[in-house]
Amino acid sequence: MxxxxxxxxxxxxxxxGAGGGLDDEGVGSGAVMxxxxxxxxxxxxxxxxxxxxxxxxxxxxxxxxxxxxxxxxxxxxxxAGLSRPEFDLLGALRRTGHELTPSELAKETFSSGAAVTKRLKQLTERGLVERRGDARDRRVAHLRLTDAGRDLVDGILPEQLAYETAVLSVLAPEGQGELAGLLAELLGRLEGRMGALRA
Amino acid sequence: MxxxxxxxxxxxxxxxGAGGGLDDEGVGSGAVMxxxxxxxxxxxxxxxxxxxxxxxxxxxxxxxxxxxxxxxxxxxxxxAGLSRPEFDLLGALRRTGHELTPSELAKETFSSGAAVTKRLKQLTERGLVERRGDARDRRVAHLRLTDAGRDLVDGILPEQLAYETAVLSVLAPEGQGELAGLLAELLGRLEGRMGALRA
DNA sequence: AGCATGTATTTTACTTGTAAAACACCATCG
DNA sequence: CGATGGTGTTTTACAAGTAAAATACATGCT
Structure with a gap:
């Protein structure tokens, strides 16, 4: 999630059409969806x-x-009263395990700095996140989860994953594996090249 | 597009992990991206x-x-000065080939009626779309592309497709075919069931 | 006909995101 | 030391979407 x-x-x-030979059906089924x-x-x-x-x-x-x-x-x-962007931000703090600056959070959640600022404001007010100023460089801030924030994330995560597992179960396990593999290949190359193409 | x-x-x-056997690599490559x-x-x-x-x-x-x-x-x-939602709307009119009501456009573009209303207002002002009232039922409106609108869509479409082809070329044709097939299977089943699961 | 109900569309109030400008602060160079 | 330039973060003005209420009709029932 x-x-x-x-x-x-x-x-x-x-x-x-552009592609090549193979038609539909990934692995096990026979009917074209x-x-x-x-x-x-x-x-x-x-x-x-x-x-x-x-x-x-x-x-x-x-x-x-x-x-x-x-x-x-x-x-x-x-x-749980969270939007996905909010959860992404909390999740980034949880999975990295350490404090992050707003810039780092922006990079980690693929969003703009301004958006992160707004979300942090709300999440801080809700007591899910805490802010600490940097001693050396007073421009930067360090954000960390409060206990409540950590508990919230840890509580939601299993539900979220279980739900996703259920949704994906319309595909056979092998199909899921293949799909993940192909997407990884596409994503890896896109992330690598992005910027080369300019229409 | x-x-x-x-x-x-x-x-x-x-x-x-949940899935099953297969690991990455879809078709031709060997390295895990x-x-x-x-x-x-x-x-x-x-x-x-x-x-x-x-x-x-x-x-x-x-x-x-x-x-x-x-x-x-x-x-x-x-x-071309269009956002994707705008292009989707114009595209729906172009590909169906006939007039559509706001409700139909909403369904066709998967967006809310209110959003469609706003886009139609702008596109109409730009002279890309025309509105016609229904004779029988004065609540409904019928939208159609103007000549300018049709030309714009027809002009953009090939560029768009060419660009997409280029982007996807990071995957071998067979990979693209497999990916399309797996996604079709997933999508077909999701579209069918959606609503059954309720977390 | 008269009215209750349902449907198509638009309007309103509000939320959220963005780009660009504004701030605040560090760091370096002369 | 003080100006210059660069970076981290926030603010501002604005664009676009949404949910829910408001409109304007049509329909069916009595």
Whole structure:
């Protein structure tokens, strides 16, 4: 749980046409799932038959999955009165185990410094986070979880993971593994290169 | 291109532990990519060794991929002065080929009615969309693209797809196909069930 | 016809995020 | 030492989304 913020989209991009051989079905099933994205791609192809709708099948689905998963995923968090960005921030403090500065929190949660400032203000007021000034450099602040904050995170985490496990169980374990692997490969390369391409 | 809105998150959830056998590497490569999510998962496991961090490997990566892809993907759109939600709306009108009501647009772009109202106001002012009242039922409106709107969409679409193709080319074609297939399976089942689970 | 109810759309009030500017402070160089 | 420039953080002004209330109609029932 817990990345940064989030709010994916609807349906989109290119089809798998560009790709190559393999068609659908990942591992075990046999039927081609007909999802929303497939329908959208079909519409585009009928309007612009010449277009290579390949990327839509991948990017459109990633976006749509992210949207659906987050909607679902946020449920356990809301029960605890936290938004996902808030939980991400607390989670960063919890998993690193040590204090972090606002800048570090921004990097860790993939959000802007201003957004972090606002969240910290609220979380501090709620008593989940504590602030300490740096002795050497009075510009920087160090944030840490209060006991209440730590307990909250530790309480939510198992629920969150259990819920996510349930949601993902629509895929067989091998499918989950394959998916994780492919996404890791894509993500690793995207994170590495990002910035090279400039449309 | 073009789902609805979007704005995924950082790193999160469970590991692949829950899953089963297979480890990484999707198809052709051999090295395990070390992405941001893997690092986050390692941190969580070192703090809470008992936790099943399985789902994180999948959900965290989907979110992060969506975030990165959108940031990149939006570039061609911004060049045309459109946000993705705006383009999604125009795209829905273009691909369906006929007029749509605000409600239908909301469904099609996965956004709220209020959001659609606001976007329509702007797009209409920009002369990309036209409104027509329904004769039978004066509550409903029918929206259609103007010539300028249609031309804009048709002009952007190829750029967008080409750009996405380039971004995805970090994955081999077979990898793209497998990924699309697995995501289709996940998405199809999520869209089918969503609502059943309630944490 | 008259009214209760339901639906399509918009409006309102508010929340949250962002970009850019403002602050506050360190560090270095002359 | 005092100006110059750079960095960490917060503030400001603004853009965009949401939930819930408000509007404006249509419908079905009596």
């Amino acid at each position: 817990t990345a940064t913020s989030g709010r994916p989209a609807a349906a989109s991009d290119a089809g798998r 007909d999802d929303t994205v497939a329908a959208v791609v079909r519409q585009w192809r009928s309007v612009h038959p010449a277009l290579d709708t390949g990327p839509m099948e991948v990017i459109g689905r990633i976006n749509r999955c992210a949207a659906l998963l987050q909607q679902a995923e946020d449920a356990p968090l809301r029960r | 073009t789902a609805t809105s979007g704005r995924p998150a950082a790193a999160s959830d469970a590991g692949r 070390d992405d941001t999510v893997a690092a986050v998962v390692r941190q969580w496991r070192s703090v809470h060794p008992a936790l099943d961090t399985g789902p994180m490997e999948v959900i965290g990566r989907i979110n992060r991929c969506a975030a990165l892809l959108q940031q990149a993907e939006d570039a061609p759109l911004r060049r």
